[in-house]
Amino acid sequence: MSxxxxxxxxxxxxxxxxxxxxxxxxxxxTSVLQSALxxxxxxxxxxxxxxxxxxxxxxxxxxxxxxxxxxxTVLRIxxxxxxxxxxxxxxxxxxxxxxx
Numbered sequence: 001m002s003x004x005x006x007x008x009x010x011x012x013x014x015x016x017x018x019x020x021x022x023x024x025x026x027x028x029x030t031s032v033l034q035s036a037l038x039x040x041x042x043x044x045x046x047x048x049x050x051x052x053x054x055x056x057x058x059x060x061x062x063x064x065x066x067x068x069x070x071x072x073t074v075l076r077i078x079x080x081x082x083x084x085x086x087x088x089x090x091x092x093x094x095x096x097x098x099x100x
Contacts, residue, residue: 010093010094012037012048013093014097015037015040016037016049016053016056016075017077018085019037020062020075021082026077026082027074027075029067030049030072030074030075031072033075034046034049050073053073056075057075060081061077061080061081062077087099
């Protein structure tokens with residue numbers, strides 16, 4: 001992965017965590033996340049969002065729930081993911097947010 005691609009990936013993962021952190025139940029499906037990412041300049045195909053969801057799940061920053069009998073993936077932020085989204089914890093594969 002090139003240095004530029006790495007920067008973009010880390011920023012996109014932070015954006016996903018922030019979208020989840022801002023939601024009332026801390027979750028969104030990957031279709032909603034794809035649309036939200038496009039609005040902030042991360043227009044990516046669904047498989048990229050699904051790959052990020054899987055990666056965040058593997059890192060224990062979020063959990064994946066698949067809706068039975070539907071092609072829907074729901075991603076829910078974990079307490080650790082919330083700390084990373086807020087800049088209280090650091091993860092090497094996710095950008096650190098700027099101070100507010």
